[in-house]
Amino acid sequence: MDRDAQDFVNCEACRNPAEYWYYCNACHRKLCQRNDCLNPHRGEGHNVVRFESRIRQNKQEELFYELCHIHPDRILNSFCKSCNQSVCDRCVLLKHRDMKQHVVIAVDEIIAERRQLVDKNTEILRHNVLPRYVQEIxxxxxxxxxxxxxxxxxxxxxxxxxxxxxxxxKTIVDQILADLKYLEELHLKRLNVQQESLQKTLVQIEDFVEANEELLQSPSPLAVKEVRSIDDYLEFPEITKFSLPTFSVGTLPALRDALNRKKTIIYSPRYSLSKEELYGKSCIVMAELSGLKEEIQKGEKIPTGLKTELNLFTAIEADNHYKIDDICCPFIDAAWLCDRTAAKISKISESGKLIEENEMENLGYIAGQATDQIFYTSEDKKLLKLTKNVSQVVSNFEWVPFGLSVTMAKDILVCERIETRGRVVKYSSKGHQLKIIERCQGDPEHIFRMPERVIENSNGDVCVTDNCIPASLVVVNSLGKFQFRYTPDENETDSSTTWFFGRRESTPSSFNGLASDKFGNILISVKEKNFIHVLDKWGSFLKFLSSKQIMNPNALAIDNLQRLWIADGENQIKIVVYLNC
Structure with a gap:
């Protein structure tokens, strides 16, 4: 019998016999449906779910292997990329052992490769292709x-x-109006045809995205299921733009010229009178209704990923500041700045206007929400919140707090250090400790040594800069499971010198800026370097971002429009566009 199956035992709150209806993920307690048992677990710091949901959540992390139909006593734990099929270890020995003809890898590797491709394709469709179709429709x-x-x-x-x-x-007018109605119907018909065509493609893309999301929730089929290409959807089709017909009153010279050249006068696309017919009229109307004008808008490639060159949106002088140590942008057109030397937190608009300024002692790092709430750490081991007044969230840390960020669930991630150890702790907005990330699952070694800054990625991963030697970016998932580590010095090859000015130094790198966009790309800046590292959400290096206008980026943040705000060594704020979206 499945150990996780629901059974009738005693509730861990009231100790009465009951069926397990609910489970608190924070307290790890099984609860019955009585309000007396559930209410204490419905506040902040708790996460109560139906018991069967908890079982499904645990099983999503498991990988199920199928049995080989040729060798029923063996599992399909490998994948032959040359034959595009799953195989067992005996199949490998018998039919796939020739390394020149067969490339065999572990099945979890092909799942990981295809999950990444599906995830990347989904993000491109969601954030690049779908908006283009929605906009045109x-x-x-x-x-x-x-x-x-x-x-x-x-x-x-x-x-x-x-x-x-x-x-x-009257006859002429009726004919012109009839043609105008005809043009209107023709115009409407052609627009509807275009709309139906785009709508059909839009539905296909939405189905594509939904199917990809289902695949990402169930990794096993990716071992045998081919990942569909999105290239067809990246080519936006040819569109015809129409101009309304014009109605104009002519002149006698124009009428005389038309009669001399064409021997006729045109009133509308389908109605005209010859020179002989005009001579029989008691008066002559000089007017014309033109036909529909069409302009073909050629098909275009929908841009995705990173721009080839940075576009500088604006540069802001940070007046009355000594050095911008930290920056956060929970708004569309403004940002919070942290200046430890000047001991103040400021709010500044994208036009450079100072909106608000607050003097603060013992400043550390800041993190903000769009509701104008600012959380910040202090050197006297406190976590505080600034709204209209200052209030303490966590006081008397046992560890020294450093960088922090606000998660999508409005919780707070804080980097903490003590001696040569480091950790990341999740707190609720009221200061309740929810989770500690200090060691890898099943590994006694510490993940962090000197954690400096932390952010939550779009996929829920926790990204941390660790400034021990060598400095590195460490990424774990929401459960604290290690994902990858990135060391910048390993990627700063000689080829990267085309992206920045100056020669490489022999001293080890140290991070001083960290940000992430809606695609899950991770951006990190290194002290005394004039460029920014960009990684994808899986830890693969994508590109160095650099520009003549960016000198020694000191702090990074991304606003709601996916623009990058950079506090550089010249005490300026540069807002740049680096994404095709």
Missing amino acids: HELKEEISNLEGAYDVKRNIIQKVYQSWQDEL
Whole structure:
């Protein structure tokens, strides 16, 4: 019988016999459905879920192996990339041992490769492709909704001209109005065709994203399931733009010229009168309704990933500051600055306007929320919150607090040190200690030595800069399981000198800036270097970001528009655009 199956035993709160209905992930206690047992676990610092949800959550981390249909006593624990099939160890020995013809790897490696590809494709579709289609469809809907009014304007112009005509002109007017109605219907039809085509593709992309998300929740099928390409969706199709028809009143010279050249006068796309017909009229109307004008907008490649070159949005002079030690951007057009030397926290707009300034003693690091709440650490071992007044969240740390950040769940991650040991602790916004990340699961060694800054990535991973020698970026998942370690000196090869000015120093690198965008890319700056390292969420190095305008980036932050704010050594704030989104 499954050890995790639900059973009738005593509730760990009231000790009465009951079926396990709920489970507190923070306290690791099994609870019955009585309110007296559940209410104490419904506040901050607790996480109560249905017991069966807790079982599913644990099982998501497990990897299930299928049995080999050729050797039923063996599991399919390997994957032949040449044959594109899962194999057992006996199959490898019998049919796939030739290394020149077969490339065999562990099945969890191919799962990891394909999870990364699916995850990357999903992010591109969600953040690059889908918005492009949504935007175009929104514009088409607006154009369609405004179409009737636009044509009404044209009708009014024609009706006013018609008032000056006599009964003999009514036929001409009716013909012109009939053509205008025809053009309107044609215009609407063509717009609807384009909208339906784009909407169909949009639905396909949404289904694609949903299917990829389901694959990411169940890793086993990725070993045998081919990852679909997204290249077709990155090519935005050709679009035809239409201009409304124009109605204009002509002049006698223009009428005479038309009759001399064409022997006819055109009133609308489908109605004209010859020179002989005009001679039989009691008066002549000089007016014309043009046809629809079409302009083909060629198909384009939807840009993704990092830009080829940085685009400097603006540069802000940080007046009345000695040095910007930390920066956070929980807004669209403003940021909080931390100046330890000047002992103040300031709020500044993207135009350079000082919005707010607060004097603070013993400043350490800052982290903010869009609600104008600022959390900061102090040198006297405290974690405080600044709104209209200052209030303590955690006082009298046993460890010395350093960098901090606010998670998506509004909890607070804090780097802490004591002697040569370090850790990352998660607190609630009211100061309750929720989780300590200090060691890898099953490993007595400490993960961190000198943790400096910390952020939560878009996938829930915890990213920490550790400034021990050599300095490195350490990434663990939300449960504290080690993911990867990145050391900058290993990637600063001679080829990287094209990205920055100056020669490399022989001293080991030390981090001083850390940020992450909505794609999960991790950005880190190194002291005394004029460039920024960019990694993807899996730890692969992508690129160095550099520019003549950026000198010694000291602190990094990314705002809600995915622009990078850089506090550099010249005491300026540079806002740059580095993403194609």
